[in-house]
Amino acid sequence: MSHSRRAPLAGIRVLDLSRVLAGPFCAQTLADLGADVIKVERPGTGDDTRAWGPPYVRDAQGNDTSESAYFTSTNRNKRSIAIDIASPEGTAVVRKLASQCDVIIENFKVGGLKKYGLDYESLQAEMPGLIYCSITGFGQTGPFAHRPGYDFMIQGMGGLMSITGERDDLPGGGPQKAGVAVTDVFTGLYGAVAILGALRERDRSGLGQHIDLALLDCHVAMLSNQNLNYMTSGQAPTRAGNAHQNVVPYQVFKTSDDFMILAVGNDSQFRAFCQVVGHDEWASDPRFVTNSARIVNRVALIALIEAQMLTRTRDDWMSALEAVGVPCGPIQTIDQVFDHPQVKARELWREIGHPVAGTAPTTASPINYSATPVQYTRHAPMLGEHTDEVLREFGIEP
Numbered sequence: 001m002s003h004s005r006r007a008p009l010a011g012i013r014v015l016d017l018s019r020v021l022a023g024p025f026c027a028q029t030l031a032d033l034g035a036d037v038i039k040v041e042r043p044g045t046g047d048d049t050r051a052w053g054p055p056y057v058r059d060a061q062g063n064d065t066s067e068s069a070y071f072t073s074t075n076r077n078k079r080s081i082a083i084d085i086a087s088p089e090g091t092a093v094v095r096k097l098a099s100q101c102d103v104i105i106e107n108f109k110v111g112g113l114k115k116y117g118l119d120y121e122s123l124q125a126e127m128p129g130l131i132y133c134s135i136t137g138f139g140q141t142g143p144f145a146h147r148p149g150y151d152f153m154i155q156g157m158g159g160l161m162s163i164t165g166e167r168d169d170l171p172g173g174g175p176q177k178a179g180v181a182v183t184d185v186f187t188g189l190y191g192a193v194a195i196l197g198a199l200r201e202r203d204r205s206g207l208g209q210h211i212d213l214a215l216l217d218c219h220v221a222m223l224s225n226q227n228l229n230y231m232t233s234g235q236a237p238t239r240a241g242n243a244h245q246n247v248v249p250y251q252v253f254k255t256s257d258d259f260m261i262l263a264v265g266n267d268s269q270f271r272a273f274c275q276v277v278g279h280d281e282w283a284s285d286p287r288f289v290t291n292s293a294r295i296v297n298r299v300a301l302i303a304l305i306e307a308q309m310l311t312r313t314r315d316d317w318m319s320a321l322e323a324v325g326v327p328c329g330p331i332q333t334i335d336q337v338f339d340h341p342q343v344k345a346r347e348l349w350r351e352i353g354h355p356v357a358g359t360a361p362t363t364a365s366p367i368n369y370s371a372t373p374v375q376y377t378r379h380a381p382m383l384g385e386h387t388d389e390v391l392r393e394f395g396i397e398p
Contacts, residue, residue: 005371007034012199015040015097016078017085017106017113019047021151021181022215023135024074025188027105030195031077032365032374038101038390039075039381040094043082046383047071060358067356067380075380076352076362081391082384091116093396099127100394102208103195107135110145120210130208131198133191139214149215151181158183158219163226166241173239187218248294249273249305252331258314262305263327267291272324277308354379 012035016027024039024047031037041047053068084090095118098104104123106113113119120132134140137149155161155177165176194211202208220227229237229245237245242261244250249264264270267290274283282288282304287297294301309317314330321328332340338349347364354360365374388398 007372007375008369009033009035009199012036012103013101014038014103014105015094015101017094017104017108017118018135019107020049021074021184022187022191023105023107024049025185026133026135026191026195027078028074028076029188029192029365030103031378032367034372034375035103037078038097038386039078039080040083040085040097041080041383043084043384046080046082047075049074050383057354057357057360059356065354065356067354067360067382072360072362072380076376077378078381079378079386079390080381080384081387083387085116085118091118093391094118095123096396097390097394098123098130102129102199103131103133105133105135105191105195109148110134110136110140124208124210128207129202131195131202131211132208133195133211133213135187135191135213135215137215139217140212144216151183151215152177154183154215154219158216159223159226160219163223163237163239163245165239167239170241176239182222183215183219186222187213187215190218190221243298243302246295247291248298248301251302253306253309255309255314255317256312259331260309260314260317261329261331262309262321263329265327269326270294273321273326276320276324276326277305279304279308350376352376352379355382355385 009030012030014027014030014035014037016023016037016039018024018027019041027037027039039047045051049071050068052070054064055069056064057067057069057072059065083093085094094116098118106118111119114122117123120130120134123130123132136145137154138144138147155164156175160182161175161177164178166173168174191211191213194213198209198211225246226237229235242252247263247265249262249270251262252259253262262273264273270288270291271283274280282301286293288294288301312320318328318330330336337343343349348366350362350364351359352362360379362376362380364376367374391398
């Protein structure tokens with residue numbers, strides 16, 4: 001890291017009052033960018049995800065530690081303090097911490113912090129520069145505002161499960177959630193973006209503001225082109241398995257020995273694909289000559305391709321298709337992902353020193369700055385590991 005240029009968010013203090021995934025993911029993103037993130041946890045138990053194991057981080061001898069993999073995945077580069085905010089003493093401490101911070105992130109139920117005087121309205125008058133990000137299931141307004149919201153619920157309510165999984169008329173069809181809590185992760189990313197925008201605006205106005213972030217809003221927003229498919233046609237998209245709603249051929253195919261992804265993104269790639277499979281006539285067939293035509297005649301074309309793909313191995317197809325610029329790829333397990341030469345070259349598996357494990361693995365941030373690269377300086381903290389240290393820094397007697 002350049003000695004002349006500090007991390008992008010160096011000097012920014014963040015008070016992380018959140019738990020589980022969306023809020024902690026947001027705060028970890030800011031911590032990766034150099035913010036000093038102080039995670040406030042319940043004494044004795046801490047963040048809910050500390051108990052979400054196995055698996056746990058292992059020590060050098062291969063023994064489980066007390067630190068869950070889940071918690072470790074979203075809390076690096078932070079400091080942990082154990083404070084009971086429900087007690088008058090704890091409330092006073094958190095309020096004093098807040099007075100010296102730039103950002104608060106919280107995911108209590110709507111109005112949940114008001115009784116402690118730690119809601120935005122209670123803090124804003126004496127802390128006008130405070131940026132306060134509230135993450136809830138349904139937002140601060142609307143008929144569902146006071147209901148709890150969880151990723152799985154929102155994947156169903158927000159439409160994702162209606163377009164994820166095999167077609168209803170095929171074996172295995174029916175609602176299917178994503179394999180990762182995508183609603184929480186997207187909300188965390190939207191939260192980080194919103195906070196960065198608010199910090200930039202504060203540079204001009206000198207004033208903070210309240211960010212009202214809802215899992216449902218973020219989930220609906222990230223449906224992207226599928227929303228517009230409905231908005232422009234009046235027809236709700238349905239489950240299409242591994243096929244693409246708007247591009248053909250763009251799906252999984254079985255080869256003679258394995259499965260692979262074929263992702264033909266335009267007409268020139270389709271012509272190149274036809275040459276490789278030995279069927280140039282497909283590229284001039286009026287049913288298939290354009291992507292629009294291929295969508296209309298999807299069933300006929302896919303049947304032809306499926307039969308052809310069974311004639312060679314996955315690696316043979318990939319080698320031939322890659323040589324002419326046709327996008328394609330394997331379907332890898334996560335262990336194969338981390339063993340892939342590209343993933344290794346990008347150093348997405350990192351190790352951080354850890355007080356009980358020796359070292360602990362972490363997935364690298366995908367943000368690659370040329371002059372101020374992300375630093376992995378702090379392991380996901382032990383519960384209350386930094387309580388005394390932080391309180392002294394803020395002028396509070398431990």
